[in-house]
Amino acid sequence: MNFPVIKGAAYGLIQAADMLVHHGTTQTMERTKDAKSEHLKKLPEHLRSFEQAVGYPPNQVYIGNMTPDELINVPRPWYEQPVLGLSRDGKYGEIMPEDEFIGLMKMVDAFELVILEEQFQLGVKEKIVAHPVLGAIKDVVKLDKNPGKAEEIQNLVDNHVAQPMYFEGKLVGCVKRAHEFDEALSNHVMYENLVSKASAAFALQLLLNKTKLKAEEVEYIIECSEEACGDMNQRGGGNFAKSIGEMCGCVNATGSDTRSFCAAPAHALVEAAALAQSGIYKNIVVLAGGASTKLGMNSKNHVEKGMPAFEDMLGAFAIHIGENDGFSPMIRTDGVGRHKIGSGSSPQAVMTAIVADPLDKIGYKILDVDRYAAELQNPEITEPAGAGDVPLANYKMISALGVKRGELAKTDLQKAVDNFGMPGFAPTQGHIPSGVPFVGHALEMILSGKISRTMIIGKGSLFLGRMTNLFDGVSFIIEKNSGTVDTGFNKQEIRVMIAEAMRDFAKTLGEK
Amino acid sequence: MENQARIMDFTEKYGNENLIVVLGGGEAEASGLAAETVSTGDPTFAGPLAGVSLGLKAYHIFELKDMVDASVYDEQISMMEMVLDVDAIVQEIKTYRK
Numbered sequence A: 001m002n003f004p005v006i007k008g009a010a011y012g013l014i015q016a017a018d019m020l021v022h023h024g025t026t027q028t029m030e031r032t033k034d035a036k037s038e039h040l041k042k043l044p045e046h047l048r049s050f051e052q053a054v055g056y057p058p059n060q061v062y063i064g065n066m067t068p069d070e071l072i073n074v075p076r077p078w079y080e081q082p083v084l085g086l087s088r089d090g091k092y093g094e095i096m097p098e099d100e101f102i103g104l105m106k107m108v109d110a111f112e113l114v115i116l117e118e119q120f121q122l123g124v125k126e127k128i129v130a131h132p133v134l135g136a137i138k139d140v141v142k143l144d145k146n147p148g149k150a151e152e153i154q155n156l157v158d159n160h161v162a163q164p165m166y167f168e169g170k171l172v173g174c175v176k177r178a179h180e181f182d183e184a185l186s187n188h189v190m191y192e193n194l195v196s197k198a199s200a201a202f203a204l205q206l207l208l209n210k211t212k213l214k215a216e217e218v219e220y221i222i223e224c225s226e227e228a229c230g231d232m233n234q235r236g237g238g239n240f241a242k243s244i245g246e247m248c249g250c251v252n253a254t255g256s257d258t259r260s261f262c263a264a265p266a267h268a269l270v271e272a273a274a275l276a277q278s279g280i281y282k283n284i285v286v287l288a289g290g291a292s293t294k295l296g297m298n299s300k301n302h303v304e305k306g307m308p309a310f311e312d313m314l315g316a317f318a319i320h321i322g323e324n325d326g327f328s329p330m331i332r333t334d335g336v337g338r339h340k341i342g343s344g345s346s347p348q349a350v351m352t353a354i355v356a357d358p359l360d361k362i363g364y365k366i367l368d369v370d371r372y373a374a375e376l377q378n379p380e381i382t383e384p385a386g387a388g389d390v391p392l393a394n395y396k397m398i399s400a401l402g403v404k405r406g407e408l409a410k411t412d413l414q415k416a417v418d419n420f421g422m423p424g425f426a427p428t429q430g431h432i433p434s435g436v437p438f439v440g441h442a443l444e445m446i447l448s449g450k451i452s453r454t455m456i457i458g459k460g461s462l463f464l465g466r467m468t469n470l471f472d473g474v475s476f477i478i479e480k481n482s483g484t485v486d487t488g489f490n491k492q493e494i495r496v497m498i499a500e501a502m503r504d505f506a507k508t509l510g511e512k
Numbered sequence B: 001m002e003n004q005a006r007i008m009d010f011t012e013k014y015g016n017e018n019l020i021v022v023l024g025g026g027e028a029e030a031s032g033l034a035a036e037t038v039s040t041g042d043p044t045f046a047g048p049l050a051g052v053s054l055g056l057k058a059y060h061i062f063e064l065k066d067m068v069d070a071s072v073y074d075e076q077i078s079m080m081e082m083v084l085d086v087d088a089i090v091q092e093i094k095t096y097r098k
Helices: A017-023 A025-033 A038-046 A050-055 A057-062 A068-072 A098-107 A118-130 A138-144 A150-158 A187-210 A240-247 A264-278 A299-304 A347-362 A379-385 A390-404 A410-420 A436-447 A491-511 B002-014 B028-039 B061-067 B070-076 B078-083 B086-094
Strands: A005-015 A093-096 A114-116 A162-167 A170-176 A220-223 A254-257 A283-288 A313-322 A371-374 A453-460 A472-479 B020-023 B057-060
Touching: A005 A050, A005 A057, A005 A098, A005 A187, A005 A436, A017 A025, A017 A098, A017 A162, A017 A187, A025 A038, A025 A299, A038 A299, A050 A057, A050 A093, A057 A068, A093 A098, A093 A187, A098 A114, A098 A118, A098 A138, A098 A162, A098 A170, A098 A187, A114 A118, A114 A150, A114 A162, A118 A138, A118 A170, A150 A162, A150 A170, A162 A187, A170 A187, A187 A240, A187 A283, A187 A313, A220 A240, A220 A264, A240 A254, A240 A283, A264 A283, A264 A313, A264 A436, A264 A453, A264 A472, A299 A379, A313 A436, A347 A390, A347 A453, A347 A472, A347 B070, A347 B078, A371 A390, A371 A436, A379 A390, A390 A410, A390 B078, A436 A453, A436 A472, B020 B028, B020 B061, B028 B057, B028 B086, B057 B061, B057 B086, B061 B086, B070 B078
Parallel strands: A005 A093, A220 A254, A220 A283, A371 A453, B020 B057
Antiparallel strands: A005 A313, A114 A170, A162 A170, A283 A313, A453 A472
16 A cells, blocks of 8 residues: 655744743733732742753754653753753754744734834844744745834733733733734734744744755645634634745645644644545645743742743644655554544543554554654653653553553563653643654654654543543554555556456457 | 532532542542542642532542442553552552541
8 A cells, every 4th residue: 555654854942931931821820810929939040041941851852863762861850961062953953042933923923913122123133034944934024124112012011902022031022912802813812823823834944944845845734733713703713724834935735724632733644644645735744833821831840849940842843744755654544543432531441542453453563563652741841740751651551551452461561661662852732742753753763774663642631622521542653664656557557458348348249 | 620619519419428539540649639639628729629628538449449340440440550550549548538
């Protein structure tokens, strides 16, 4: 069968400490309840510098300068083990500072909602123009236009018609509301959506810069973040995907948005695989930007425990899916796992549906998969908040499933975990950690022969939307390309077959 | 928070003496926190049970294994029993039943 392939992956991180303080929901809720709370007082002492964020080992894994296997050998706490000599520029991605990102937010703003203070705008424009990836975006010219005065920005923020944009504690800009009464276009929503759009555009631009894909070759974009754009009559109407493609010059692409909480990237990749395999589109990009709301989500626990507030990273990714080229790692579309509506919600039922069932379809056993990538949240962030080591819990569940299925002995449970697991290295940005951060590493490991296959698992908590108590999960296997491309029908062969059939039919007529 | 409100409603409807709380937490500290909340009150003072001592006894489903249909337990719980630190979870919850 001609399976679709993954041709490239790119990853963006944006360090946004001021955004954590002013826009993370843990902080905004705290500010509403008690603006003078102990947490808000202590938080600034726990913020990281950009250099600290760049040197943080899990971030270096996310952008591809280190491998997940190398992270295993870095002793915890990782925040006390800065990586020396590695830059913000990675093999598959890049870490961006907050000032450049604020500039990028103005570049992706199509409705003049972002106002930047003139001196700040001037300074950040220079940095962006000099940047090899961002400088190529044509909308960089917006940084020449419509700067604001500090007092004007302060007034808009004080009058609650704009969200503030801070850099190093100083008000440098704002995002205005897009409508006077429409809550779906409030300054709060517009801010979140512009953050999501800008960070996704960064990831797409990185993909175009770091792989062979050209902007004009992209035919379809699937955006799979957790935000919703639209107005009060169609909240969540979309279309982030096209707005992001537009920023990066994907003039031949259309696109749409896919949502399923943290499982959305896995859904989107399966959809992209189907579009590529069917031949509807040749080059599809699945992408998502980050969520300002989730910054500092567990910061109360981190501050209380004397740790850095290291949920200061917006995450983004872009993955290129295409037709089989006989070389790139393939997506086994004959064994896609899905948590069905009737599957049940116990962990056992979920893991059976998304891990065991697809393996059975292909005829593989649990241990035939070299690496499992599920919920790759950085444990250093989740453990202090009482959520444990999420990836490790997933690996143990997969291993226990293997024991229950008689595919490995109970005594080998931990050994299997050590073999097919990996430490979590992704920021806690909901949809971002959900399996996809490993795709870049997986491509390289498969192409170099280090592993043969991996399973990417996306899991989502649908009950958060209060529409259902259902859980969600989707999985798929990426494996080494078989090396053969099925070219489909051979026209000459078909002609011969038709000719033979007609000859035979003619004979039957003659016999009468 | 909403669960705290629901538990409070149940106590008003059925009486504290007629209720126990069955937990399914995957981690000792978080399970202990839940047990403490329904027993002596929400220690984080974040929800409706802040300062409300309902005195309810909490049990983890692992502790009730013998009371559950074996096939249901096998289907729903047995995998997680292999994965989680059962002793630590149960020990933590027990401290709030004393």
